[in-house]
Amino acid sequence: MMYSEKVLDHFSNPRNVGEIEDADGVGEIGNAKCGDIMKMYLKIDNGIITDAKFKTFGCGAAVATSSMATELIKGKSIDDALKLTNDAVVEALDGLPAVKIHCSVLAEQAVRSALSDYYTRQGIDPLPIVGEIKEPEEH
Ligand code: FES
DSSP states (O other): OOOOHHHHHHHHSOSSBSOOTTOSEEEEEEOTTTOOEEEEEEEEETTEEEEEEEEEESOHHHHHHHHHHHHHHTTOBHHHHHHOOHHHHHHHTTOOOGGGHHHHHHHHHHHHHHHHHHHHHTTOOSHHHHOOOOOOOOO
16 A cells, blocks of 8 residues: 555644634544544634644544645635535545545545534534535445
């Protein structure tokens, strides 16, 4: 199995690890099969994601994809963040082995889960905007 240099870089030197204490949205998502858990914290100002941090208790690909996902959404609008697919995260990392693709779904869904929490805190029903949060099933 081969990992790209970008995956190895984001795994051994993950960006944006940690918590945001006064986060505007916090999301958590897990994969029941591998037991990996990802927590995502977002700071949102005027519809723009001004900061993003994560904690991942999981495999190397989960760490690398959450690191890349936070990099991709920082400074972007909520709309852009909602369009972030796991495929885009994988592409930004120059690919992932097929058996590790599900780990990138965890990163995508962690972002959506945090945005969902953000809307809930605003008193807005997140479902029509964010859609359902899916726990990645295949492994
Ligand atoms: Fe569980 Fe990668 S093996 S997220």
